[in-house]
Amino acid sequence: xxxxxxxxxxxxxxxxxxxxxxxxxxxxxxxxxxxxxxxxxxxxxxxxxxxxxxxxxxxxxxxxxxxxxxxxxxxxxxxxxxxxxxxxxxxxxxxxxxxxxxxxxxxxxxxxxxxxxxxxxxxxxxxxxxxx
Amino acid sequence: xxxxxxxxxxxxxxxxxxxxxxxxxxxxxxxxxxxxxxxxxxxxxxxxxxxxxxxxxxxxxxxxxxxxxxxxxxxxxxxxxxxxxxxxxxxxxxxxxxxxxxxxxxxxxxxxxxxxxxxxxxxxxxxxxxxx
Numbered sequence: 001x002x003x004x005x006x007x008x009x010x011x012x013x014x015x016x017x018x019x020x021x022x023x024x025x026x027x028x029x030x031x032x033x034x035x036x037x038x039x040x041x042x043x044x045x046x047x048x049x050x051x052x053x054x055x056x057x058x059x060x061x062x063x064x065x066x067x068x069x070x071x072x073x074x075x076x077x078x079x080x081x082x083x084x085x086x087x088x089x090x091x092x093x094x095x096x097x098x099x100x101x102x103x104x105x106x107x108x109x110x111x112x113x114x115x116x117x118x119x120x121x122x123x124x125x126x127x128x129x130x131x132x
Numbered sequence: 133x134x135x136x137x138x139x140x141x142x143x144x145x146x147x148x149x150x151x152x153x154x155x156x157x158x159x160x161x162x163x164x165x166x167x168x169x170x171x172x173x174x175x176x177x178x179x180x181x182x183x184x185x186x187x188x189x190x191x192x193x194x195x196x197x198x199x200x201x202x203x204x205x206x207x208x209x210x211x212x213x214x215x216x217x218x219x220x221x222x223x224x225x226x227x228x229x230x231x232x233x234x235x236x237x238x239x240x241x242x243x244x245x246x247x248x249x250x251x252x253x254x255x256x257x258x259x260x261x262x263x264x
Contacts, residue, residue: 015168017184039246054145055149102244105240108167112230113234118172126175126208126210132206132208
């Protein structure tokens with residue numbers, strides 16, 4: 001039997017709300033796109049981005065549109081090797097906001113790793129409680 | 133004028149696909165819930181979770197249901213201080229999977245911070261390209 005600890009936990013209100021986790025970046029595909037773009041101030045063409053992030057044309061287009069509308073990337077059109085191509089480039093705002101987001105992500109990782117040092121799960125019934 | 137670098141980037145296919153980013157955890161609210169629970173093997177009552185994560189009753193219930201259906205948390209019912217209450221506790225599977233997810237998040241942070249060391253954005257026109 002495990003007893004539930006009735007003492008008020010010491011954590012502050014909103015301690016785990018992670019307000020700084022900008023939703024535009026906190027999406028698996030867009031996280032990959034931004035990480036690809038942040039190292040390439042000259043931009044990346046659509047086909048390379050697609051390969052790095054393993055996205056379909058439709059999905060990549062949709063996520064680029066979200067990043068473009070937020071002002072985090074620029075989209076350029078050109079003709080290269082006789083084919084119309086799309087070039088994506090991070091904006092200075094996009095770089096700044098993305099690095100702010102990454103700093104929050106770092107704090108999440110630190111919180112989770114610190115928290116995980118808690119004693120191992122004790123299985124079994126919690127006294128006074130009924131499982132759903 | 134900035135010229136677009138036409139050389140093939142060195143990154144491998146799928147380098148930024150982040151397949152290990154389990155979608156159940158990669159949601160702001162559920163990330164907060166799991167980080168709260170991972171340090172408390174005895175569980176947390178609904179009202180404390182709500183306060184830590186700054187969620188409404190409806191939102192918290194919905195996210196707990198997703199975590200419960202994935203087998204990552206247990207939900208217990210009980211009466212405490214003459215009120216029916218809900219206790220949430222992480223499962224051993226939930227802890228293991230969450231720490232796997234956190235390891236992927238750590239690699240995302242490392243990738244982004246390494247990438248951000250690239251030279252600062254050069255603004256202006258990219259030669260041969262037209263802005264959208």
